[in-house]
Amino acid sequence: MSTPLSLAHLKPGDHAVISHLKVDEALYQRLSAMGLRKGRSVRVVRCAALSGPIQVRVGFTDLILRLADARNICVTAVS
């Protein structure tokens, strides 16, 4: 494994699998409830202008999250 990749590094269209969540318990619960859990595969749909939030798809759900928060979600890229 090279440097750990985070969700914030991905570009629109990229697929990845969540490997680790660097968040506190409360946020972990929220992310889990929305489907962002270890082992789930995600796809980046689009990024907003001006370093705005990113839109990701987990299963059949679309989520938007800020880059700053996406950085705490470690992933392994899937080609």
Place this chain on the structure above:
Amino acid sequence: MPNTGKSTLFNRLTGASARVGNWPGVTVDLLGAKILLGAHMVEAVDLPGVYDLHGFTEDELVVRHFLENNPVDVVAIILNSSQIEHQISLALQAKQLGLPAVLFLNMRDEADQMGIRIDTRRMSEQLGMPVLSLSAKYGQGFAEAKNMLTSMLAISESRPGLDDLRTRLAPDDQIERQMHAVLSRSVMLPTLLPESFTARLDRVLLHPWLGLPIFFGVMYLLFQGIFFLGAPLQKGVGWLLGLVSQHVLEPIFSSSPVWLHGLLIDGIYNGVGTVASFVPIIVLFFLFMAVVEDTGYLSRAAFLMDSLMSRLGLDGRSFVMLLMGFGCNVPALMGTRVMRSRALRLLTMLVIPFSLCSARLQVFIFITAALFSPSRAPLVLFSLYLMSFATAIFTALIFKRKFRNTEPFVLELPPFRLPTARQLWLRGWQEVRHFLHRATKFIISGVVLVWALTHLPPGVAEASAQSFAGHLGNLLSPLLNPLGIHQQLAIALIFGFVAKEIVIGALAVIFGMQGTALVGQLAHSMDWTQAYSFMLFTLIYTPCLSTIATMKSESRSNLYTVGSVAWSLALAWTVSFVFYQSAKALGY
């Protein structure tokens, strides 16, 4: 799953007999109780709420270890019906492991409200386990739940611990596909537009550079639509009210004492009538807002605006609340409850009162129609919306250091939905009811008080310097004169503190006329700079009493509430002062 009312159900099932106990393979204590189900004495155990059985978190590990090391007769899986889309995975995992399970879909009431319908029979066929919809909160379906557990116990054999639980779980992708299959056959969500349609629409509406201009363009068109449809309706209501006054009320009260005639017709009827003529526009306004909200476009606005809002110390949701505030500030303030960070909430609640709400809109439509040409009036109105945004932005910039926000911004982006006619009808009706409520509570008493203040003590000329209102105006004139606000209007501003609708009602009372006569009188009594200054002040000076009360109950802080009102009063005075004095200096 967590937060699905699991404990409520457990407590109902076990009564007060639950005790903490130890279980093989599990390091934490679990609540258990012996209960009688049918002919069996069984032990019920309250396991922690989990999202899946993999065991990535402490709680998930507890559940996994419990299932690995303890024989179970029946597993009751409890999900939140309104979040069935995300939560059905747990039932699928249980099915895959061959656990003898029953599925309880709790919070049926919430799902009903959201228009989610679940066909439990079909879902049961697909999952191969009994499924029951219930509401633990309201105690609906509880007896059936007990029966279901009893009959399940009669047929199921005790299942030994699953020592290889982890390896027997299917990969998530497979579960994901099954989830979709089950959901599409047994769950009716509010009419979803086809997925490809949402994706195509989003490609345009969420475009990095075009998204925002399109959003504001759509909002602009909506406003045009509201006035295009609303203006004739408003005229119609005004005409009807005039007819009633002329042919019904005047003949009835023509012989009654002057003061009674004045109070009933010039006071209450003209005052409330002037306000009531705006009801069609307001209903349309809320209908259009409901469409934007229910389709899912507002969540898109949060996505588009988050980057800009984060620079103001706010987030995308704050922007959505600000837009909701254009309808009414009160629900917008309550909407901030979804924010977990108190700092972010307080900062958002501080800017919401600057949202030009529908009540203030009535005042502005009225005054701009009186003082500006039909071609200019929409521009003037638009400039007031810009001022509304500008004051909100300015306030956020000033206070963002005081309320520093670190809350993560994660939000679900719902697919586009078609709002149902029923939803829209409910909204429109709610607004009419809301108006009637405010009319009886504030507006009538407001206009009566204004009438009394402008006509008492007995014998004074209406709204003259000798009336109570005149004295009040005199008292405030050192403050209001530099803003170009006439003393007569001071009384309208004082009552506007209670509800903005009273401002126009008060104008009708102060000038003792309504309809076109009132419009003519207004145009005669002030020039456009004074009118604009008055509107700026009305926009900013203070939200209505309901908003302040909501702010206090939501913030639970008197200091914060008083501070917020003081800030808006000071800002209003400064803005009006700067505008009026520079307009005068420039020779207007």
